[in-house]
Amino acid sequence: MTALPLASRVQLRRLAVSSTLYLAVALAALIGVFTALEPEAFGSAYNVRTVLTGASILLVMAVGATFVIATAGIDLSVGAVLVFSGVVAVKVMDAFGGSGWGAVGAGFVTALAAGCGWGLLNGLLVTRARVPALIATLGTMGMALGLAQVITGGNDLGGVPGELVTTVGQGRLFGTVPWLVVAAVAVTAVAAFALAKTRFGRYTLTIGSNHEAARRSGVRVDRHVLKVYALAGLLAGFAGFLSLARFASTTIAGHGTDNLQAITAVVLGGTSLFGGVATVIGTVIGVFIPAVLQNGFVILGVKPFWQQVAIGAVLVAAVYLDQLRRRARQQH
Amino acid sequence: MIRCLYKGVQVPAEPSGGRTPVLRASGIVKSFGHVEALREAAFEVYPGEITALIGDNGAGKSTLVKVLSGVMQPDGGTIEVDGSPVQFGSPQDAAGHGIGTVYQDLALAPDLSPAANFFIGRELLRPGLLGRLGWLDAGAMNRRTAEELQRLGVELKDLNAPVASLSGGQRQSVAICRAVAWAERVVFMDEPTAALGVVQTERVMRLITRVREQGVAVVLISHNMPQVIELADRVQVLRLGSRVATYERGQADEHLLVAAMTGAVNQEVR
Known part of the structure; x- marks a missing residue:
């Protein structure tokens, strides 16, 4: 029906995927440079595992943030929700005796429910109360972290069941792939499919692109946005559970910049802060560019603080390019 | 000329050869606070015709269109589709009666493809379990589009390119085709050429004519009098919330239309 010359079709495809492609190339180049400079240290199985494991928890949160940002929203609360979910999960696992798979199961459900609860609150504040997402999630960030500290008195809780730590936290599938990585990959794969191929993803992008058009066409915009924030919260709760497994502690003070790291990853990955354009694979790349840079700098003996400088500059450049692209196509 | 497609409905004595309007509004009242936007406004659309709705700014055109397309609910009056009274609680209700709208802002999602835009809120899912999981049938949607x-x-280079990469005229065409795809009776078009250049305007005007040829009635809201005279089979003039004049093709020139819009002529003195 649309018989197009192959050349022009390929060209258009290339344009459409270009930003993701550039990023993938950039990431591959980073990996290539570090591997060439320090093949032993950087390319070792141990180091690869370290990078992947280190990034997996952030990746779970960043996947949730991808959906939120795709609707032109923002969620600053993810790190705090992670901590809160971990804290209540430990409390519940304690109540179930502090060990055994029963306790772990209860903790898992609790972490997911707590995360989902905060996400729903975010969604209700944004859609019903019409509080701008930036402020609504800034507020719930404070509340979630504050409540976690109220519950714990400000001191990290240990007492994570050993079963959880030795399996999910430190175990590996087939003795090679850490379970944390497996979990993150599973979440990412399902989310990538959902965003690109399902009605849920299509609504997410449509609302981000033009919520008024979606509303006029009968899409229940508020309900969908509520679901998206709930999903982001749910994934933050899941990340909280993974964090417990990994560190055997609630790590209350360790997640102050998770929200910004997640947003950085999403935006680096080519998802537009203005909504409507988003890919999960881009977010994966966006998570790993800072992670690889950090790891590589440490191995090369470059002061790791330079990683922050580099990422800050790249982030600004990425958004600038997005702006240029938008301006260019408005001039038709 | 045009067959009466809708038999067995009582036909009121009308100047239009006894046909039943596909859409008919009478006595429509709508107020916003103390402002009466519509005062017992009447309006008819006949099948297979382009009906122009004209009037000065503030005459009530937009409000009338919003009422007839389900965006707004009137305070009083009746709306009939093919002679049967209906009530529109939402644009979806109107769409259910085969009535669609091309909004002035087009209501397109600029980051999505034309096919995705065609199916906003009506996405086709794959058959079976995959569909139940919400898996989109992108192939079918592309084919239908x-x-x-x-x-x-309408020719587009690539159905997968975002709508934002299209020209203004192409975007307008996508919006019109989308509305026609879902509305078998009437499509409202609010200033469809206001933002376009000469060539693109010409193209969109041809498209509007083709919509009529497909048997879908068009309601054209326009400030462009030569365009109205060229395209419209019937012109209805609103002034201060009421219809003041109706002309069939060839009955009115630009001066007469302007005279009716400004109040110098009034056919329907109450």
């Missing part, structure tokens, strides 16, 4: 565009003679 290509068919609709072809039926109305």
Whole structure:
């Protein structure tokens, strides 16, 4: 029906995927440079595992943030929700005796429910109360972290069941792939499919692109946005559970910049802060560019603080390019 | 000329040869606070015709269109589709009666493809379990979109490119084809050429004519009098919330239309 010359079709495809492609190339180049400079240290199985494991928890949160940002929203609360979910999960696992798979199961459900609860609150504040997402999630960030500290008195809780730590936290599938990585990959794969191929993803992008058009066409915009924030919260709760497994502690003070790291990853990955354009694979790349840079700098003996400088500059450049692209196509 | 497609409905004595309007509004009242936007406004659309709705700014055109397309609910009056009274609680209700709208802002999602835009809120899912999981049938949606565009003679280079990469006229065409794809009776078009250049305007005007040829009635809201005279089979003039004049093709020139819009002529003195 649309018989197009192959050349022009390929060209258009290339344009459409270009930003993701550039990023993938950039990431591959980073990996290539570090591997060439320090093949032993950087390319070792141990180091690869370290990078992947280190990034997996952030990746779970960043996947949730991808959906939120795709609707032109923002969620600053993810790190705090992670901590809160971990804290209540430990409390519940304690109540179930502090060990055994029963306790772990209860903790898992609790972490997911707590995360989902905060996400729903975010969604209700944004859609019903019409509080701008930036402020609504800034507020719930404070509340979630504050409540976690109220519950714990400000001191990290240990007492994570050993079963959880030795399996999910430190175990590996087939003795090679850490379970944390497996979990993150599973979440990412399902989310990538959902965003690109399902009605849920299509609504997410449509609302981000033009919520008024979606509303006029009968899409229940508020309900969908509520679901998206709930999903982001749910994934933050899941990340909280993974964090417990990994560190055997609630790590209350360790997640102050998770929200910004997640947003950085999403935006680096080519998802537009203005909504409507988003890919999960881009977010994966966006998570790993800072992670690889950090790891590589440490191995090369470059002061790791330079990683922050580099990422800050790249982030600004990425958004600038997005702006240029938008301006260019408005001039038709 | 045009067959009466809708038999067995009582036909009121009308100057239009006894046909039943596909859409008819009478006595429509709508107030916003103390402002009466519509005062017992009447309006008829006949099948297979382009009906122009004109009036000065503030005459109530937009409000009338919003009422007739389900965006707004009137305070009083009746709306009939093919002679049967109806009530529109939402644009979806109106769409259910085969009535669609091309909004002035087009209501397109600029980051999505034409096919995705065609199916906003009506996404096709794959059959079976996959569909129940919400898996989109992108192939079917692309095919249907290509068919609709072809039926109305609109050519696009790539159905997968975002709408934002299209020209203004192409975007307008996508919005019109989308509305026609879902509305078998009436399509409202609010200033469809206001933002376009000469060539693009010409193209969109041809498209509007082709929509009529497909048997879908068009309601054209326009400030462009030569365009109205060229396209419209019937012109209805609103002034201060009421219809003041109706002309069939050839009955009115630009001066007469302006006279009716400004109050110098009034056919329907109450």
